[in-house]
Amino acid sequence: MGKKRKHSETNAANNVKKEDGAEERPKRTLLGWKNKVEEKQETDSVGFRNKEKVLVTCSRRISFRYRHLMLNVVSLLPHCKKDNKVESKSSKGATLNELVELKGCSSCLFFECRKGKDLYLWMAKSPNGPSVKFLVNAVHTMEELKLTGNHLKGSRPILTFSTNFDTEPHWKLLKEMIVQIFGTPKEHRKSKPYHDHVFVFSILDDHVWFRNYQISCPHTADTQKIDRNDLEKMTLVEVGPRFCLNPIKIFGGSFGGPTLYENPFYISPNQIRSLEKKQKAGKYAKKVKAKTRRKMHEMANPLEVDQLAHMWDEE
Amino acid sequence: MVVHEATNDDAGMEDSENESPESESELEESESEGDEDVKLAEPSKNAINNKDGLLEKLEDISWPQNVEWMHKLSVDIDREQEVDVNDDLMRELGFYTQALEGTRQAFVKIQSMGLPFLRPSDYYAEMVKSDTHMEKVKGRLLAEKKRIEEAEERKKARESKKIAKEVQAQKQKERAKQKKEEIESVKKWRKQRQRSGFPSNNKEHDLDLSFEDGKGFERSKKQQWVAPGDRSGGKTGKFGGRGNKGTDKKKNNREFRNSKFGFGGRKGLKKQNTAETTNDFKGFSKNNNNGKKRKR
Numbered sequence: 155m156g157k158k159r160k161h162s163e164t165n166a167a168n169n170v171k172k173e174d175g176a177e178e179r180p181k182r183t184l185l186g187w188k189n190k191v192e193e194k195q196e197t198d199s200v201g202f203r204n205k206e207k208v209l210v211t212c213s214r215r216i217s218f219r220y221r222h223l224m225l226n227v228v229s230l231l232p233h234c235k236k237d238n239k240v241e242s243k244s245s246k247g248a249t250l251n252e253l254v255e256l257k258g259c260s261s262c263l264f265f266e267c268r269k270g271k272d273l274y275l276w277m278a279k280s281p282n283g284p285s286v287k288f289l290v291n292a293v294h295t296m297e298e299l300k301l302t303g304n305h306l307k308g309s310r311p312i313l314t315f316s317t318n319f320d321t322e323p324h325w326k327l328l329k330e331m332i333v334q335i336f337g338t339p340k341e342h343r344k345s346k347p348y349h350d351h352v353f354v355f356s357i358l359d360d361h362v363w364f365r366n367y368q369i370s371c372p373h374t375a376d377t378q379k380i381d382r383n384d385l386e387k388m389t390l391v392e393v394g395p396r397f398c399l400n401p402i403k404i405f406g407g408s409f410g411g412p413t414l415y416e417n418p419f420y421i422s423p424n425q426i427r428s429l430e431k432k433q434k435a436g437k438y439a440k441k442v443k444a445k446t447r448r449k450m451h452e453m454a455n456p457l458e459v460d461q462l463a464h465m466w467d468e469e
Numbered sequence: 470m471v472v473h474e475a476t477n478d479d480a481g482m483e484d485s486e487n488e489s490p491e492s493e494s495e496l497e498e499s500e501s502e503g504d505e506d507v508k509l510a511e512p513s514k515n516a517i518n519n520k521d522g523l524l525e526k527l528e529d530i531s532w533p534q535n536v537e538w539m540h541k542l543s544v545d546i547d548r549e550q551e552v553d554v555n556d557d558l559m560r561e562l563g564f565y566t567q568a569l570e571g572t573r574q575a576f577v578k579i580q581s582m583g584l585p586f587l588r589p590s591d592y593y594a595e596m597v598k599s600d601t602h603m604e605k606v607k608g609r610l611l612a613e614k615k616r617i618e619e620a621e622e623r624k625k626a627r628e629s630k631k632i633a634k635e636v637q638a639q640k641q642k643e644r645a646k647q648k649k650e651e652i653e654s655v656k657k658w659r660k661q662r663q664r665s666g667f668p669s670n671n672k673e674h675d676l677d678l679s680f681e682d683g684k685g686f687e688r689s690k691k692q693q694w695v696a697p698g699d700r701s702g703g704k705t706g707k708f709g710g711r712g713n714k715g716t717d718k719k720k721n722n723r724e725f726r727n728s729k730f731g732f733g734g735r736k737g738l739k740k741q742n743t744a745e746t747t748n749d750f751k752g753f754s755k756n757n758n759n760g761k762k763r764k765r
Contacts, residue, residue: 314571
């Protein structure tokens, strides 16, 4: 799919723009007078059209919190399709690929919950694109009452990235995938024409942090113009959800294929837990060892007999 | 004794001594591993990082170079300084500023293209969070506000209570002073009046004097004592228990009875002893002590 897009022409769109400069009477249609702006949008789409479609599913036995997170993501992406829970474990990759193809989607977000406490997120481009496996940390869902913002369902988000996404190839790849998956396609039929929320993707401590803010901007009702003063006054209110993605591996194919990248700092939560347990468990063995060591030390260095010890014995 | 034992056991202990340094070093290693931060181990050397492959994949999936910005809507923001991850406040502030900067840039771009981007105030559509949820959020905010206000009020009350005592004392002092002054002035006035030779026999003057002495408001007559529950207002005694046998007997009969018995109501209060009737043995006789002839 990607290759097709590469060759697509965008010159046509540019040409149309120039023609637009001439004043014309708005056309009359069945629905009333047609706006110039709308016309322009239609002609724009000739060159390149984003037909991204995201399948969002989760594994069975997902905990309620993570399920809510998934539903929040679904509500944020108007171009997604939600599907039933998938029985994971064996031959997971194949079934998921099949499912994505069946639904006619071009990418997939798969929430995998293990042991009822660890959440992994698979982000995959479907037919032959790469796939990334993340560990999800620090989850806050939209239902939390502390997050007071609200925005239109289906309005296109503005995506902001921190500049350290351009430092390494794997971050670059991740950025491109995030733009394609989390950005709502232009003129998607479920999307709304205004922009009132902004996504934050920021790399901190080798994790990708996600935030979603509502944009509240003071402006007069009719005009679509903003001056610098308004920009200064603009404030953001957090809507949620929040989560933090720790990339584990990047694979060449979708849900499988050769490994392109491995996080060198990654320790699985299982290992962390077992380490903790080990630390706690060693107590008794340590005590016994210390005792024997002490004893041996005493044996090796016996006390000299005190000169005055038998002083009073004779009496 | 002790020394002897030690020398005996030395031979047996030696081989165990040989073992122990190894096991100790093992233990130390595991401890040092545990002491390190669990989430940030040394970067493992055999981790795969196929940069060429990654870039190739990126080429594969990326959109054409000259695609319009409106399709992407992405903005890159340089975060000035590195923030400590565990400092929640600074971290969130960093995200916030990134978002704010990004929206500003994006809005300027969109505006320059002449596309609508601000939601008109009369544009209603489905929101991400439902109205019931927003109601909850609002309720929580209100409750928090109320809680804070109440706490402040309590604090204020506590402080004002401290002050109130002083204020009260001050007030009482002032009042006493005022009263004193007034009395003084009246006295002065009276003296002045006497000195000026006002006729002292005048009726008005007498009245004035009686008020000025402070006795004017005293009751001239002592009010008749009235038993509790007596509705007649002390008339019973006047009429006498027996009632008059005179000519106006019939006329007064009803009135008397009313005064004695009243119209309905509680009788219990009338039968009680009072301070005056406790030692009154008027209606009691030794010979005829059935109590039916009890009189007041």
